[in-house]
Amino acid sequence: MTIRLIIVDDDPLVRAGLTFMLGGADDIEIVGEASDGTEVAALVERCAPDVVLMDIRMPVMDGLTATESLRRTPDAPEVLVLTTFHADEQVVRAMRAGAAGFVLKDTPPAEIVRAVRRVAAGDPVLSPVVTRQLMTQVAGVPAGTRGAAAAQAVARLATLAEREREVALAVGQGRSNAEIAASLYMSVPTVKAHVSRILAKLDLNNRVQIALLAHDAELITTDTHARDSDVR
Structure with missing residues (x-):
């Protein structure tokens, strides 16, 4: 089964890096990219992804607001939050909104690939340290x-x-x-x-x-x- 993935991040270099890294996996297909949370709903409707890799901090509509809105829709894709912080109030809110977990931006590439696969399979992604936090x-x-x-x-x-x-x-x-x-x-x-x-x-x-x-x-x-x- 091929995992259909959308990448949402306001930094084009980050998006390019993630696309290069994740697109190299045989079972992951990058079906869309967005630079802000305001673009997510229309992109999801058009591309029908299985997973959305969502940056939590963006200038117009942040990833938290986009996640809350997205997860309220029927048959919503899974959301994997991308952040630079191990745990803060926004991450907790993202988990409550229905995000399936989160990964840090400095996470090794192979681990991000595994995280996408786990989320697509319905398995939350939270390390023991992060969960305790x-x-x-x-x-x-x-x-x-x-x-x-x-x-x-x-x-x-x-x-x-x-x-x-x-x-x-x-x-x-x-x-x-x-x-x-x-x-x-x-x-x-x-x-x-x-x-x-x-x-x-x-x-x-x-x-x-x-x-x-x-x-x-x-x-x-x-x-x-x-x-x-x-x-x-």
């Missing part, structure tokens, strides 16, 4: 605001069946499908089915959002997450 930021929200968010998150998770809540908690701990299957004594296809039902019931886009919701509900501490692997 993101969750630490979530934990750093002021107490009053955090309490309201926790109550709302708990209420949403309460709509899940017991087994679904167990899977949601495991996703929040950064466990892969295989690890969840082993710990909960179920098959990998059953885990995948549970994850799909969780996403549908909670109106979420991907596993990253499940993980953030579990942290919002204060079911997982940052220390616990630090001992686990990355969100896959």
Whole structure:
């Protein structure tokens, strides 16, 4: 299967470099480029990509706003955020908006190619270090605001069946499908089915959002997450 990719970055040299690098992969086809978030919606409609590699900081419409708008549309492509910062408020917002992960601009080329492939396959891209940073930021929200968010998150998770809540908690701990299957004594296809039902019931886009919701509900501490692997 060929992965159809759009590259969005306001720097033409960065776009050229990414096009050269990613276009060399046998299974990736660059189907479009954009220099600003305002161009994304029309380009996606015209080119029907599987993945959008989105710069988070652009002058007219930034990648965050473009991601939020794009992920609200039916059958939206996956979004892989491209940034120069490991973790900040904009990255957290991008994850909440439905971005499947992010890579740094100085990431080695082979790793960016792997990240695009993973996102296209439906697997979030967050390293353990980055995940801990993101969750630490979530934990750093002021107490009053955090309490309201926790109550709302708990209420949403309460709509899940017991087994679904167990899977949601495991996703929040950064466990892969295989690890969840082993710990909960179920098959990998059953885990995948549970994850799909969780996403549908909670109106979420991907596993990253499940993980953030579990942290919002204060079911997982940052220390616990630090001992686990990355969100896959």
